[in-house]
Amino acid sequence: MKKAFIFPGQASQFVGMGKDLYEHFESARRIFDQANEILNFDLKKVCFEGPEEELKQTYITQPAIFVHSMAVNTLLEEKGLKPDGVAGHSLGEYSALVAAGSLTFEDGLRLVQKRGQLMHESGNKNPGTMAALIGLSAEQVYELCEKLSDKGIIQPANFNSPGQIAISGQVEVIRQALDVAREMGAKKALELVVSGAFHSPLMDDARAGLQEALEKTEFKDARVPVYSNVTGGPVTARDEIRHLLFKQLTSPVLWQKSMENMIADGFAAFYEIGPGKVLCGLLKRINRQVPCQPIGTVENVNRVGEEG
Structure with a gap:
């Protein structure tokens, strides 16, 4: 049975996210601690304690969700659960690319931080x-x-x-x-309560900065297909991945099409990796027959272990 990992985007964050993972798992601690060093601010504190107003800022929200997703992904890898294909909603596409081996965690986090900052600035400049x-x-x-x-x-x-x-x-x-x-x-x-008009031309000011960051980053061909937000179809070639990430900034997210294509391609078990269960809810509306399991807490992770 082909397994799909799907990764949430902005609006899945909540105060306290990842705290139980940090307290229970050594590898989750390592991911959050490493993120703090790379980002140069205390992401852990904002994730675990808030305040919510701060966590909702685009330039903090994006790294927060990415790091939570990556902590869960690492824990699942250690349990031997690996995806046969991946997709991520907007920001979540960066998490998906790390899970697919196209980006390293460190490079993914730097890109996400840069993208969050650029989108925040663009939102301020072009409300x-x-x-x-x-x-x-x-x-x-x-x-x-x-x-x-x-x-x-x-x-x-x-x-x-x-x-x-x-x-x-x-x-x-x-x-x-x-x-x-x-x-x-x-x-x-x-x-919606957002700080800008994401996936529209009002994000144009962020394009040059994102393109520069993408060009400087090393991408590898993905080990498993990544279903792109821009096309809804699978991609593995590194140059195409980079190009589509750039286009994603101002293009609509074709999430329904991505999920329908994954199901048509034989994916029969979906796991939402990270905070919340928004994507499992959407999948239910797209196709009620396909099971989706949210994995974002210690309890969820342990249950996967029990299922073997």
Whole structure:
């Protein structure tokens, strides 16, 4: 049975994340301690104790989720559980690439830190926001964005699951879009608490800095297929991986397509590696038949051991 590891992105963080892993497992301690040295600030303290306001800052959230995911991934490797393919939601794609052997933990963390800083700065410079739309089709969301495109920047950002799509753009335009979405029959339309218009042209200011960081980083061909956010399809070649990571910054995340492709390619057991269980929830909406197990706590990790 082919096993898929899927890695969460921003919004899965919570105060206390990783604390139990740190206290129980030597290798988790090593990962968090090493992260503190690389980042040059006390990530452990913010993850374990908060405050939540600080943890929610993009430049802290991204390394926090990445490090938590990598601690869990290391523990699973030690138990002999390895993926046959991987995917990660936005930021989670960097975690997926480490799990697939394309990036080292250290290089992955440096890239994630840089990406978080660049996106934070870009969000401050070009204020924007995002909104979740529930109950509209992809076609309707494209139509909605087209309707409002003369008002300013607006585009689909995340195709998460059937009827659950996020849009991204300038604050006033996104707020107008909430009303239009409701008129079009959306069951829910709500603005998200984010610090910028991720996966939209409002992140353009971050592009040059990210490209430079990606060019300086050594990538290897992935050992297992990585299902890309940008295409929804599998990739293993290092140059293509680097190119797609760059495009990912301002392109929509095709998460539903990625999951559907993995299932079509024979992946039959999914494990969400890191904090929370957002991706397992999305997978349930995409295909109820496919089991997904969240692994982010000591209890989850131990249960995997028991299953052998």
